[in-house]
Amino acid sequence: MRDAPGRSIFCLGAGWGTPDPVDADIRRVRSELAADGLVTMALGLRGPDDTSMDTVARELELAEVLGLRTSLHIAAEGTVTELRKHGLRRDTTTFVHANGISDEQLRMLADAGSSLSVSPDVELKMGFGSPVTGRALAAGLRPTLSVDDVPSVAGDMFSTMRTAFAAQRGLDGGLRSGDLLEFATVDAARSCGLDTRTGSLTPGKDADIILLRADDLTVFPVTDPVATVVSAGHPGLVDTVLVAGNVVKRDGVLVGVDLAALRTQLLESRNRIAEAAGIPLDDTWRPRPESA
Template identity: 45%
Template sequence: MNIVIRNGVVVDTEPQPVVLGTVDVRVEDGRIAEVGPGLRAAPDAEVIDASGRIVLPGFVDTHRHTWQAGIRAIDPDMTMAGYLQRVLGELAPAHGPEEVYAGTLAGALECLDSGVTTLVDWANAQFTRAHTDAGVRALRDSGIRARFGYCHAGAPEDLLRHGRAVLEGHLGGPGLVGMVVAALGPEIVGPDHALAEWRLARELGLPVTAHLGGYGPEGATAGLAFLRDNGLLATPTTFVHANHYDDDQLKLIADSGGGVSVSPIDEMTLGIGYPVTGRALAAGAPTSLSADTVTCAPGDMFSQMRAAFTLERGRPGGAGLGFTTRDALRLATIDGARVAGLADVTGSLRPGKQADLVLLRADTLGMAAAHDPIGAVVLNADTSAVDTVLVAGRVVKRDGRLLRDDLPDVLAALAASAREVTARTATAAGSRRRQI
């Protein structure tokens, strides 16, 4: 994992996105060692020629229900009510551990293929311990850097015991896959369950990610007051779909050390609300991007950056015209790492960080002659531009192809999973009709 990347146009993102020009990136023992011109390569180092490429940190997705890869585009025109009924109410329970594994593995590989090197997996299909084990195993087998979102919908008194067992059994040591508490939160479950979720996070020393602020102003206000009044804001928390907070509430979140995850496409198409991107940034909250679900939205970060940029710039009266392509790239990289609690690990090219890198082709008709490489990444690139991907200094995609011999098997398992889930759902629906 000693590599020197030469001849590429290098973009760093910390403290702000900047084009460094045609310089080298040296990777040693999986970490970024140096960035600069004419770097010397050790005799055993691999030299990657990045001519015609843009080199930048890998993207960070801070909220994705990765297991849903097998039900992609199941209902592209659904509303939030339809999502809750069909996806969570009918399709999710039809997933056994095998289907969770197939969907999570394929979904994580989809991320890597599109340049997402870090993922917060909001794994809300953990109906049994076997489901949980399957999700964790799939993330590990994929090779992505991930935080597995432990989500427990059972009795509050079981949360700590089960959560500790998952951490100690799977995720307590070093490695690419760690753990966060994916809390259902006070807007979805009762106070006892919500308190138990934050207690689990506090006792295990883990951050929380929760859907908070996306169910209307009244629920957002009540939920935030619950967290404040019970002293729960001291636990690092990612607020997913924070659309219905006012500016003062966003300032409270920022002052507490909380972060925000914006899913701009899903939030608009499902009717959750107008993305809070610019207002969260103005409040001082670390703000990030996420794909959320591929049941009714694209799964790549290029789409999310473009949507966030367009929606923010299009605010009435020119209120969002200060939002730039550099802001969009920052949300997809270093700010995503901050929200995920991994700012010292990934998200930029700072020496000492893990070498999570993406090389984008800039020699195609859609990318050639770009005067501003950052603008081209945000507004012109798509998944076809992703040429090479590294995670912790290991090349996982090269020359436009994931380096896995088992991709046909992964895709076949995903297709079988899709057939099985839809068949089980149809059977369950028929049973309900007969009972009526």
């Protein structure tokens, strides 16, 4: 992530079912990442569904000591109630998914000043239930967007915006294109604690800018720029990118990045993992056998 030319947050936490404290690793990584760098840090909580409430409290305390925001994936009804009962809701925590929780619990998150991130593609594909975008707005939350599982769904924000928009419009006809663009920019920066540095083109902020081509035949002619980005945008439109004022992509090509070397490394990694797992690498599509 340090080598990548973008801005990112490394959210580190223990894996599901991990019994041991992860304090040492959290402190080590925090000491290596400056709070004002392009790569910053957050702490991934396990949550009461996966560990004890005492562990949740300890991890939240560690995050506060180190000045880290936290993230927690939730699905089950009652999780937020338990956190409230133990005084463990924070305005520095972003909750992810929340498909299985009630409108009342969404309001509990809003009352605590917490953030909520919707992962519409994964939630629909994996049967989590309808994304809570509209319910979150009704509860007083400004939802943000996430991918959650790149091996399973597309990893670009254009697809994520489009799915979130279409899913909610299909439910109740709500949302505007502008809502989705705000979810992915100003609201996202706020939920990450970076709204004083990025998320909008505002004097005094870092110049994080994405320039999209409007003459590409997939979107030409552009009449409503915001609606075009949300409903028809795709990575192929990205012409120029600036991160903290530095050009990192120009004319659709990354600047100073050896993509050939990266592709070689990626294939070598893929092949090594597949071999170790005993997974055959055969990209040939075959139809399913007919049932007897």
